[in-house]
Amino acid sequence: MHVWEENVAALRRSVHAGTSVSLLLCAGVAVYFLVTFDRPNRPLLLVVVGIAAAVAGVASVVPLEAMARRRLIAPFFLGWSIALVAIVAAAVAVENDPSSPFIAFFFLPMVFGAIAYPLRLVLALSAIDVAASVATLTFALEYEAADTLLFAIALLGAMLLCLYQARAHEEHLAEVARLSRTDHLTGTLNRRGFEDELDERLARFRRYGTPIGLVLLDLDGFKAVNDLQGHAAGDDLLRRVAASIDGAVRATDCAARVGGDEFAVLLEQSDGITAPMVAVRIVDAVSLHSAATAGAASCPDDADDAEELYRIADARLYESKRAGSLRA
Template identity: 40%
Template structure:
């Protein structure tokens, strides 16, 4: 009974302490989560704003680039030799040449509904129509007088290289909006003959759907809704196509951004660009001045059918991107869910998980290091073993071949090692091998590789040497070092070393042949009475 009571008391105290700690840590964690939540939301909004603004700038660059291409085409046509010849001769043959140039440009570019040359009286002299697949010349009988059209008058008013730009609207034929809708911008520039006399204008009817498609294409990576508005707040581009062109279509006259987003439209007035958030979402906007885009590269241009005076009359569009509130809310809800799960699992995972992971990772690293050492290093001397020796030999050969250097290999066989084993014991023999490894490393450069190939055989890779004499000096130094008495725990050992060497590329150009030559030289050193260094190219000893 007492044991049961004690057990219950321990449980109650443990539960009480658990709840106290839970409240303490829960309060701290709750505060940290709240700070983290606010920081994440602010960071998310900041990233979205930067991304939207970057896309807005890309859209503006796309529009500028499109204007560049159109104005370049326009000026090219107005200054072509064929047109000048036609102005001077008025011949059928020269007219055909101009028609061919117009057809080629319409077919290649695919963005011009019409290309026309209109003379100073307003009469179309050359006109090419493009239907999306083919470009064709309009017959002389079908050419019309356009002297009363604003785009002709505006273009005729320009000086040399001046360009007029019409508003972006839908194409109208015989007073009726063309179906399917065909967004259009007309670009015009005057044409001067070789005597400097103004003879008419070239007019390009630019299919503005290409421009609108570029805006939408740039916006594909955005979470926002791309829009293009005219200066009165009507949509020229909108995801809901039923809202577009309200200023051209009587049945949509009430469909405008200015009416549906009155507060946001008012905030955009008087500013060229900006970004703000309201209950209707995050709005990014930037004004585009088509006339400035042209004027920045050429001379004065105008676009209004009835030009007004003063800066307030300057023609502009408004690029807008809107991220709807539901998308912003979705991120908040997702973040709240993630933070809740994270907080709930934190107490269970952090302490035990981190400790278990640290132990597992440490054990794995130690185990991997041990495996590497076992695979590549001699367990007795800790020198590179045969496998690592051959790996480094190939590296050294490749380096020497690539940079035109010399390298060498020394084979070393200990003289008198068996006698030490027989007289002082195998433990002394192992100690001797360890000391030999140390002696060889001390006699070699840091860039060289000293390896134990097995038993009492060692090898040295001479990474970069000055040739055969460099190998000989290195080998002779090893012979002299091994010839010194070696102190061991069980006594003093007197041994020597027979060293054979070969040099790349003097003696061989591949690893197998180089090792074979070094091995042969080592046996020649033994034959000379041991404790010698022989390079494979040394002449045989006489006698």
């Protein structure tokens, strides 16, 4: 799922902004109709405005949480914007006036998309918007080819600006998401990132049956390092331990710092036999810098939910500590 689709609160704000502006424009257009009611096709245009208001009303009550769970966020927003483009095209065609002010409304869906949508949706919406505007000007208003071309060039310029903005916004969101999941000291995942990754891998297990191993690692004597050598030495130790863990596992495995001196490693395609073996390998690698104790559990051999899997690995870690063993 795209990071944009995960932030339901931000999506709700986008819907609120889009529907509020839509209803405000509908009210403004209604006033425009009253002032120009002697012009042709005003009743039919009022119907078009009513449809626009109805679309905004429906969009405002869409259950975004349920749609996010079903991965329907992108289709909903793209469908909503396409409906707005169609409404603008209908208003221009019904008014049937080459100087219609509704022609300028073709720019609005792209502007909203640049502010609220990821790059791929802005690209799709912009292409549809440009095609719809060119078709409307050519066939409904019978614009001269040169006039249509100039308008299309202006719309394409706006499209490029919108794509630039959407890309910058997407990169910013991705960086914020990465920072929120990363431990700033070691560069591994933090607890939040670990929990998200564990949930994703458990979902993959339920769908494809891919086994998962979990190793919890606790450094022995880390407090003494901080007390005797200072926090800078402790920080350096944590960085070296994280690097050792990364070197002891595969690229498909995932390391995280989940506490002060506690690390967790998620193992891809690892069962109740291989997970303890990898735990021993990790302890061996870390022992170059610090004594450590590990505990391992696996899904589905030990548990198939996050809380129980973590509890079992943690219990085995402390069993090893009580036994005086430095290995899993």
